[in-house]
Amino acid sequence: MSPGWAAVGALGVCTVAAAAEGVCAGRGVREHMARLRPPRFSLPLWSWYAIGILYYAICFYVLYRTLSHAGDSAMRVAALALAVAMMAVNALWNLVFFRAQNVLLSLLAFVPYDLLAVSLTVCLWQFDAVAGWSLVPYLLYLVYANLWCYALWQRNRRPA
Numbered sequence: 001m002s003p004g005w006a007a008v009g010a011l012g013v014c015t016v017a018a019a020a021e022g023v024c025a026g027r028g029v030r031e032h033m034a035r036l037r038p039p040r041f042s043l044p045l046w047s048w049y050a051i052g053i054l055y056y057a058i059c060f061y062v063l064y065r066t067l068s069h070a071g072d073s074a075m076r077v078a079a080l081a082l083a084v085a086m087m088a089v090n091a092l093w094n095l096v097f098f099r100a101q102n103v104l105l106s107l108l109a110f111v112p113y114d115l116l117a118v119s120l121t122v123c124l125w126q127f128d129a130v131a132g133w134s135l136v137p138y139l140l141y142l143v144y145a146n147l148w149c150y151a152l153w154q155r156n157r158r159p160a
Contacts, residue, residue, distance in 0.1 A: 006068035010060045017087035018056055024095035032098055039151035051141065058138050059087060062124065065131040075127045082120040089113045103153045110146050117142060 001009065033045055043051075066079045089112055097106035117139060124132030 001067050003064075003068050006064050009067050010063035013063055013084065013087070014056050014060050017059070017084075017091060018052075020088070020091040021052075021094050024091045025098040029098055032101060036103075036152060037155045039148060039155060041151070042148065055090075055138065058134055059083065061134055062120070062131050065128050065134075066124070069128055073127060075123055079120060079123045079127070079131075082116055082123055086113065086116040086120055089116060103149070103156055107146075107149045107153050110142075110149060114142055114146065 030045065062083055063080070066076055066083065069076050089109065093106055093109050093113065096102050096109055117135065121132050121135045121139060124135065126132075
């Protein structure tokens with residue numbers, strides 16, 4: 001795919017994913033966060049928005065590099081499928097965390113999400129190491145996100 005069309009495609013996928021994430025989160029994000037007892041190491045709300053912007057910048061870059069990659073290898077198709085799946089699970093996480101307000105289920109959702117993120121990184125390393133390495137900072141952030149969600153669940157779970 002030409003670089004121009006690869007950019008259009010990557011931007012389109014990211015736009016749809018961001019819109020889905022917003023729809024899944026719904027209204028009342030601030031109010032929901034305010035009702036929770038956050039762990040000591042929680043980031044302020046504005047920083048979560050900054051992380052979201054960086055996430056979509058990385059996703060755009062990965063999709064752009066993958067779409068503009070010469071050839072039509074199975075790894076390229078797998079990377080595209082993994083990237084779209086990862087973005088879909090990210091949107092569904094918002095549904096579980098914000099709409100359903102289920103911290104435990106959102107914690108459990110990290111299992112498939114983390115597997116998708118690691119699988120995408122490994123897949124990208126097979127045909128575009130630069131794109132693969134661009135995901136490493138996000139993988140490091142996921143360590144924090146998993147720990148944060150676990151601590152959030154611990155602080156907010158209801159006694160049996």
